[in-house]
Amino acid sequence: MNRQVKEFLEKVELRNSNEPEFLQSVQEVAETIIPFLEQAPRYKKAKILERMVEPERVIMFRVPWLDDAGEVQVNRGFRVQMNSAIGPYKGGLRFHPSVNLSILKFLAFEQVLKNSLTGLPMGGGKGGSDFDPKGKSDNEIMKFCQSFMTELYRHVGADIDVPAGDIGVGGREVGYLFGQYKRIKGEFTGVLTGKGPGWGGSVIRPEATGYGVVYFAEDMLETRGETMKGKTVLISGSGNVAQYTVERCLQAGAKVVTMSDSEGFIYDPEGIDEAKLAYVMDLKNEQRGRIREYTKKFGGEFFEGERPWKIKCDVAFPNATQNELNEEDARLLVKNGCFCVAEGANMPCTPEAIHVFTEAKILYAPGKASNAGGVAVSGLEMSQNSLRISWTREEVNSRLWQIMKDIHRICVKYGKEEDGYINYEKGANIGGFVKVAEAMIAQGIV
Ligand code: NDP
Numbered sequence: 547m548n549r550q551v552k553e554f555l556e557k558v559e560l561r562n563s564n565e566p567e568f569l570q571s572v573q574e575v576a577e578t579i580i581p582f583l584e585q586a587p588r589y590k591k592a593k594i595l596e597r598m599v600e601p602e603r604v605i606m607f608r609v610p611w612l613d614d615a616g617e618v619q620v621n622r623g624f625r626v627q628m629n630s631a632i633g634p635y636k637g638g639l640r641f642h643p644s645v646n647l648s649i650l651k652f653l654a655f656e657q658v659l660k661n662s663l664t665g666l667p668m669g670g671g672k673g674g675s676d677f678d679p680k681g682k683s684d685n686e687i688m689k690f691c692q693s694f695m696t697e698l699y700r701h702v703g704a705d706i707d708v709p710a711g712d713i714g715v716g717g718r719e720v721g722y723l724f725g726q727y728k729r730i731k732g733e734f735t736g737v738l739t740g741k742g743p744g745w746g747g748s749v750i751r752p753e754a755t756g757y758g759v760v761y762f763a764e765d766m767l768e769t770r771g772e773t774m775k776g777k778t779v780l781i782s783g784s785g786n787v788a789q790y791t792v793e794r795c796l797q798a799g800a801k802v803v804t805m806s807d808s809e810g811f812i813y814d815p816e817g818i819d820e821a822k823l824a825y826v827m828d829l830k831n832e833q834r835g836r837i838r839e840y841t842k843k844f845g846g847e848f849f850e851g852e853r854p855w856k857i858k859c860d861v862a863f864p865n866a867t868q869n870e871l872n873e874e875d876a877r878l879l880v881k882n883g884c885f886c887v888a889e890g891a892n893m894p895c896t897p898e899a900i901h902v903f904t905e906a907k908i909l910y911a912p913g914k915a916s917n918a919g920g921v922a923v924s925g926l927e928m929s930q931n932s933l934r935i936s937w938t939r940e941e942v943n944s945r946l947w948q949i950m951k952d953i954h955r956i957c958v959k960y961g962k963e964e965d966g967y968i969n970y971e972k973g974a975n976i977g978g979f980v981k982v983a984e985a986m987i988a989q990g991i992v
């Protein structure tokens with residue numbers, strides 16, 4: 547590691563020593579940005595990176611609620627308002643028992659660069675709670691969301707901070723959160739994205755992350771004269787991002803053979819077709835069941851406690867959670883002929899895994915580039931709310947498609963190396979950074 551990178555990371559580590567995920571995401575960015583600063587002394591002098599790793603504000607609060615048995619429950623709520631240089635804070639809310647400050651700071655930090663890459667005026671933030679939605683009744687979910695918003699409302703707003711979904715937060719939760727905000731404030735504004743299409747939500751927002759990651763992979767493949775058609779695809783996760791990744795893969799003529807959840811993965815060598823996907827969507831979104839049920843209905847195999855990476859494929863989409871694909875998995879993927887990995891999740895590949903991909907010179911895209919479609923359509927939802935109109939599916943989809951193309955172009959611009967290899971990680975980091983840095987310089991030392 548370069549000396550300047552090492553010195554920078556030591557300082558960040560000293561102040562955030564118990565935050566491994568945050569440090570991991572900072573290291574990943576510093577390794578490409580610090581060498582770039584040598585060609586951009588203005589950014590170095592203005593200490594842009596030093597400022598960017600310090601959140602503008604962190605809010606932590608108590609979330610008390612009453613469960614169905616009449617017991618008092620207490621959770622912890624957070625909102626990390628990372629950077630507002632180019633627009634209101636924007637980023638999802640995650641409800642998962644693992645949620646802590648380290649995870650939310652890493653997500654908020656990534657979000658700043660991702661939102662910049664979309665070309666839309668959005669700053670970066672992230673929030674959530676250690677609340678576990680699994681096994682909770684609808685009533686309990688509503689009670690929790692109402693209590694969460696009863697504190698969060700004073701920190702958010704359509705021009706201040708606009709949350710959305712992430713793990714454990716989908717349309718149902720956004721609805722309850724929005725209802726409570728509206729009730730407390732007495733106003734109907736675009737304070738959240740991912741709303742229902744009949745009450746201010748954008749069409750294509752549920753599909754956006756999954757569709758976007760495949761659009762991005764299609765652009766990556768095109769650089770090698772390839773398409774998704776006929777490719778064998780591994781997908782991890784079975785939530786929002788995974789489901790619509792499968793849908794778009796099928797539209798593009800690929801064969802998807804795996805999906806997963808926190809209990810294991812299913813392998814269907816025949817491929818997951820439209821009817822099987824419809825079953826998964828009902829199982830996960832309505833029944834709130836486990837992916838292992840799939841094999842009881844359609845055959846194939848369930849691998850308890852495992853992740854899909856040992857199955858032979860051409861293209862892989864890690865779409866569940868952070869650090870779900872390690873060095874050993876990466877070696878297996880490459881050995882089995884996988885030549886394109888596009889992250890639907892945030893930071894699913896460990897640094898060692900990324901190293902394996904870039905050494906092997908296979909196509910690899912970091913989430914901040916390839917999964918930006920979700921927040922991009924959130925940005926389009928904000929625009930529609932401000933204009934008080936709703937665009938059609940065709941309009942939103944074509945804007946999403948164009949935004950993913952533009953992000954790909956930015957990655958190539960900043961990430962193409964001397965031998966022609968496109969380092970998407972470097973391209974995405976520098977491309978996202980420059981716009982935020984310019985805005986921060988223009989706005990002075992604030
Ligand atoms: P969902 O809650 O809809 O689905 C999450 C999926 O990942 C589920 O299958 C879940 O399994 C699995 N999962 C979650 N945590 C773990 C874990 N610790 N170990 C193993 N499996 C796990 O979330 P999303 O699909 O919205 O989010 C998936 C990823 O995509 C996240 O990294 C998120 O940050 C990222 N992302 C989401 C966007 C969005 O618009 N929603 C936009 C951009 C990125 P189980 O049901 O068993 O928990």
Ligand code: 2IT
Pocket residue numbers: 636637638639657660708709710711712739892917918920921922924
């Ligand atoms: O990680 C992400 O980009 C998201 N969870 C979506 C955020 C958003 O505001 O739509």
